[in-house]
Amino acid sequence: MSRPIEEKLLFEKDHPGRVGASVPPSDVPEVDPRTLFGDMVRGAAPAFLPEMSEVDVVRHFTRLSTYNYAVDFGLYPLGSCTMKYNPKINEEVARLEGFARLHPLQPESTTQGALELMATLQNALCAITGMDACTLQPAAGAHGEFTGVQLIRAYLENQGDARKVMLIPDSAHGTNPASAHFSGYAVEQIQSGPDGCVDLEALKARMKPDVAAIMLTVPNTLGIFEKNIAQICRILHANGSQVYVDGANLNALMGITRPGDWGADVMHINLHKTFSTPHGGGGPGAGPVACKAHLEPYLPRPVLAKKEGRYLWDRDRPKSIGKVLGFNGNFLVLVRALCYIETMGADGLKRASELAVLNANYMRSKLRPLLELGFDGPTLHEVVFCDKGLPGGVTTLDLAKRLIDYGFHPPTVYFPLIVHGALMIEPTETEPREEMDRFVEAVAAIVKEAEENPAYVKAAPHNAYRRRLDEVAAARNPRLTYKP
Ligand SMILES: *Cc1c(COP(=O)(O)O)cnc(C)c1O
Numbered sequence: 354m355s356r357p358i359e360e361k362l363l364f365e366k367d368h369p370g371r372v373g374a375s376v377p378p379s380d381v382p383e384v385d386p387r388t389l390f391g392d393m394v395r396g397a398a399p400a401f402l403p404e405m406s407e408v409d410v411v412r413h414f415t416r417l418s419t420y421n422y423a424v425d426f427g428l429y430p431l432g433s434c435t436m437k438y439n440p441k442i443n444e445e446v447a448r449l450e451g452f453a454r455l456h457p458l459q460p461e462s463t464t465q466g467a468l469e470l471m472a473t474l475q476n477a478l479c480a481i482t483g484m485d486a487c488t489l490q491p492a493a494g495a496h497g498e499f500t501g502v503q504l505i506r507a508y509l510e511n512q513g514d515a516r517k518v519m520l521i522p523d524s525a526h527g528t529n530p531a532s533a534h535f536s537g538y539a540v541e542q543i544q545s546g547p548d549g550c551v552d553l554e555a556l557k558a559r560m561k562p563d564v565a566a567i568m569l570t571v572p573n574t575l576g577i578f579e580k581n582i583a584q585i586c587r588i589l590h591a592n593g594s595q596v597y598v599d600g601a602n603l604n605a606l607m608g609i610t611r612p613g614d615w616g617a618d619v620m621h622i623n624l625h626k627t628f629s630t631p632h633g634g635g636g637p638g639a640g641p642v643a644c645k646a647h648l649e650p651y652l653p654r655p656v657l658a659k660k661e662g663r664y665l666w667d668r669d670r671p672k673s674i675g676k677v678l679g680f681n682g683n684f685l686v687l688v689r690a691l692c693y694i695e696t697m698g699a700d701g702l703k704r705a706s707e708l709a710v711l712n713a714n715y716m717r718s719k720l721r722p723l724l725e726l727g728f729d730g731p732t733l734h735e736v737v738f739c740d741k742g743l744p745g746g747v748t749t750l751d752l753a754k755r756l757i758d759y760g761f762h763p764p765t766v767y768f769p770l771i772v773h774g775a776l777m778i779e780p781t782e783t784e785p786r787e788e789m790d791r792f793v794e795a796v797a798a799i800v801k802e803a804e805e806n807p808a809y810v811k812a813a814p815h816n817a818y819r820r821r822l823d824e825v826a827a828a829r830n831p832r833l834t835y836k837p
Contacts, residue, residue, distance in 0.1 A: 483613025608703025740774025
């Protein structure tokens with residue numbers, strides 16, 4: 354994996370006069386665009402754009418692509434992130450002209466097919482989650498959390514019962530407390546019991562009239578299913594509180610069990626995880642929110658409706674929390690998700706969940722002789738190990754960095770916080786057994802190296818494009834702008 358070329362930025366490769374296209378000379382008179390468009394044409398100074406030839410550009414991006422690790426290259430076991438392989442048919446469909454070239458401001462009469470697609474997806478998501486209504490607007494999981502918490506807030510305030518506190522277990526995803534805090538709630542942590550689940554006695558003791566809701570990540574970030582979830586819902590509802598389920602990990606549940614049936618009031622779904630949109634580079638995602646009927650009047654505006662056989666956007670929603678995103682959500686992510694759901698079918702989705710759990714448990718049993726588990730209970734779609742017992746003073750970070758030398762993307766590290774030196778592995782259902790075996794062999798080799806030559810492991814990565822970065826300096830003193 355040696356990479357001899359240090360790729361410069363396009364702006365540093367600028368070569369005045371060099372062009373990447375040959376255009377025949379113009380055979381019509383030149384026109385100053387300002388004579389046609391007036392003030393809409395801004396600024397006379399030409400933009401500074403790098404001047405390059407086609408081969409310069411192609412090589413630049415091709416080289417950069419080889420510096421990247423991708424799920425199309427190999428196992429990407431990043432726990433909680435569900436880096437599964439995304440079938441290429443989704444991409445084909447999302448690129449169809451009728452979808453890709455649609456404008457969000459087109460009149461409804463010209464977009465009936467797209468609206469039907471969205472309505473079909475909403476219905477599918479309601480069926481998968483056991484919920485009554487759904488919005489496709491939110492652009493990501495955390496954005497869905499924010500939207501869902503706003504629904505709870507609007508509902509409670511509408512009852513004249515504004516409450517202040519959001520309960521969140523210590524095994525929740527980190528975005529949960531952030532979303533609750535951002536929505537103006539005081540966040541209170543609920544301790545996990547020794548089994549990694551919510552401590553019911555602690556929960557009951559906390560049931561006071563100031564509790565707006567609980568936010569539960571199910572399965573939680575330990576990969577453990579909240580076995581008392583139905584009882585937790587009853588405890589909260591008896592207190593007049595709501596239950597929010599973080600459904601980003603639906604990969605472990607779909608086709609098997611439904612949050613709506615447990616008693617959850619509202620949840621979000623990560624289409625870019627469970628329903629197969631490539632993610633990880635900050636590209637577009639979608640975090641639809643599904644809820645029970647009592648929260649439906651508060652859904653973001655506009656809401657998709659059907660009258661006399663035609664789809665339309667209903668904007669007359671007086672109780673709505675308002676819009677949470679421009680236009681109608683990240684439409685092409687919705688196209689991919691529906692394509693995935695339709696090609697899988699109900700049986701296929703269930704099978705995917707089963708295989709996601711099977712693969713995680715395969716990794717768990719294969720890695721157990723090498724690493725120590727964070728919690729001993731049964732796990733679903735991911736497994737968390739701790740750093741206890743790593744030889745030679747080697748840390749979780751050292752192991753993760755050395756995995757890069759072996760050609761793997763490292764797992765999620767140091768999360769969840771309740772496991773010391775956590776190493777969180779989620780192979781997903783799309784990994785073949787050989788690839789998982791290759792990963793286990795790499796971990797075994799690194800553990801052996803740690804016994805024999807820990808200093809070498811601690812200095813990893815050795816073969817990567819970059820050596821170990823100073824993460825503290827990067828966080829404390831980030832350089833966010835480019836200066837030539
Ligand atoms: C990924 C994830 C989120 C956040 O989703 P984003 O799309 O990254 O905002 C929330 N909860 C859980 C459990 C997740 O795994």
